[in-house]
Amino acid sequence: MTIDAALRQASLLPAPVVIAVEPGIYREKLHVTVPGVTLVATRPGVVIVNGAAAGHRSPDGRPWGTGRTATLTIDAPDVTLRGLTIRNDFDYIADTVSQASGGAQAVALMIARTADRVLVENCGIEGYQDTLYVNARAAFRRCRIVGGVDFIFGNAAALFRHCDIVTRYVPNAIDSGFIAAPSTLATDRFGLVFDRCHVTREAGVPDGSTWLGRPWRAGGNMAILGTAAFLRCRLDGHIKAAGWTEMGFTDPAGVRRMLTPQEARLFEWGSRGPGAAPAAPTRRMLSDAEAAGYTPDAILQGWVP
Template identity: 25%
Template sequence: MTAVEGRHASHFPCSSRDRQYSSSIMCSIDRLLQKDVRLGLRPIPHFHFSAMASSLLYYLLLFFLLLSTNVSGHRHHSHHRRAPVLPGDGGDVSAAINLACRASRFPDLCESALSSLSSSLPPNPAPADLILAALAASSDGTKTARATAEDILGASASDLNRTAAARNCLEFLYLADHRVGVASSALSAGDLAGARLFTGAVALHQYDCWSAYKYVSDTQQVVDAMAFLSDLANVTGSAASMIAALQRYGANTSLWAPPQTERDGYWPDVAAATPPPEGFGAGVAGSCFSGNPDATVCKEGGEGCDFTTVQSAVDAAPVNSQQRHVIYIKEGVYEETVRVPLEKPNLAFVGDGMGKTVITGSLNADTPGVSTYNTATVGVLGDGFMARYLTFENTAGPDAHQAVAFRSASDQSILESVEFLGHQDTLYAHSLRQFYNTCRIAGTVDFIFGNSATVFHDCLLVILPRQLNPEKGESNTVTAHGRTDPAQPTGFVFERCTVNGSEEYMRLYRSKPAVHQVYLGRPWKEYSRTVFINSHLTEIVRPEGWMPWKNDFALATLYYGESGSDGPGANVATRVPWSSQIPAEHLGVYSVENFIQGNRWI
């Protein structure tokens, strides 16, 4: 893997009326589709690039000085107003900045950025004022980065890879610009968890842009853009760290310190009413979806069909609707690339069953001008996405490297009884909050990856043969989580899942088990976080459990936890020393309710 991301339908009782859409559409979406739609978003990366970052700090400071007047002039917007629910604790502006920036892992950069905005701050700034100022700086910095990406795109007509990188950057920075407004609004409303989540998403997309440039950094213009983005993302990350400190210590900024993780012995307070393990999967069991689909897709067309492609049904869906829009996709193999844009929230794909309704593609990262992010057969940005009873597939094959079947940056997305088929990088759980229930996910290397906060409940994780000549053996990893900053509340939680091999893989494994090695995960980024709870680990899981990425990278900062699993691969006595057993009293941290606030939207 490389670095480069109307629930109020017409109500009818579930009856024979529904059978006109096929037997499997009846009751196809449960009460999840009937609740009021709630929109939201998520947190993320840090990365340190000492070479150009220090040289660009001066220019970044000049940038913030230039934009401070603009920030002051826009304080009437909702994402710049003060949050009265978060009072300050006194002191002048410079002292307040100094104390608040103690929460940052980059205190000097944080102080420089906020000091340049001091004229826009009130005399006695509350913590929220300082965080909002940092978010305002991030927003304006994002706009500057977008303008630079436009310039790079214009200068790269003869370079296919640089053109693709610039286009990806424009998408990432568009998303960052959107998320920063949501983060600011959440903070102003006193929603600290949401503000932290969304602030991390802003930094993630800024990092994504940096990462896209990393492979085409053959011009000074791109090098300078990367240096600017590195500092900008760290300013945004400082805002996330300040929100984390506000959550932990309260408004007394003299107590603030950089964020810590489970590896440091820090466990956040959780709702006492959530008893592990019963808290996992709460609200999953659904009831019938009462109503007809809003659109029907049929491979061959015909009576009762509105569209012959999934993308055309998505294109016709309402823009920025707060109502659930259900697209029923009849049985068939749909060979197409599907994109659900940010402006199309609350879409639901419902098929006729795994293996019956199949959306398939074959894009892979070995193709010039195609990054891992672009390889997805189905890519979703619109929040509140749902899918049920279908298969997402990438057929690129085991020798094609990165080839994504499904990518989601959709906050509060739910996928149930969905199959994901691929090899390397099958499921890109890119960002924000996601929930997968009773799904089947198959692949070889890092086949579940990303930097989202995701819970996988009762899912089957299937290892496939990795190579064209698999008899010689291989090392496969189920996960590669990409958390880059301890302020990000992201991670992968697997609860009541099973890790097993396909029939072909099991035949190979049993013929020569020593050369066919399966690990639960490896750390893609420095603060990678993955836990397996109450799961079944078959004999293919190595006794060590977890695999390093390279040498000792991230081994002191990651968190890989286990609790209550069974099966021959679940013997914790032989685990690597840098993995952990989750204390029983802290299991509630990883419940659906606490980890992804699922009780609000599932």
């Protein structure tokens, strides 16, 4: 049975429903619309994989666009994923040479705005550009999230604890990309929060080649002022000394502008390892009092996963 078939059966049952997935490679493009469903691997070795990229044509003849590329989309509340590997295997490296795709964004896991209280535990989430798109309240525990360009992004309050955040090697690349690209509304206090994570890299990624991230003003929406924070994380030597960088957007008047780290809300506290650095104009450190406010209860607005 495919996972998609199991999800269709789950839609006929009262919540909560647990789908136990046996090891194997499942080449599927999944859309989870069943509230309260859990997808759990019975043993290691469950891989869900697809290869759609933003510039590719979907079955309806239109380009997929970023959001629709996801290997697995969560579109319902109270969904849990455990022990799975979710991968977008679009050949990003070949595309950097050929530029054939017309858009290399290729999402592995998307948590849609209509989702809420999504828990992801002990999962691998793998891609290159735009690996993980988080647009609803979510918690990630002991996951391995792999990518290169803006590979953890979105406008949600999301808490990542004890995760490995891995930058990928791309041959001949001078810069190895950007980790976080938050698009949080200015009225929201918390966005992407990384707590006690290991920010690391694949073999071959050079020292000083990777940004912690950049603020994404999606669609030129001036109400967006992204926020991300790295708390008590170990940062390997691939992280740039400046930490954060700017990101371009087109404002409502059609003018191309840049949103800088100084304008956005991008922070660290308690960083350690060779990629840690002292405070700088682009690399702001929270005070102890400010960091104390980053509790799971506050970040997740009272939800206890």
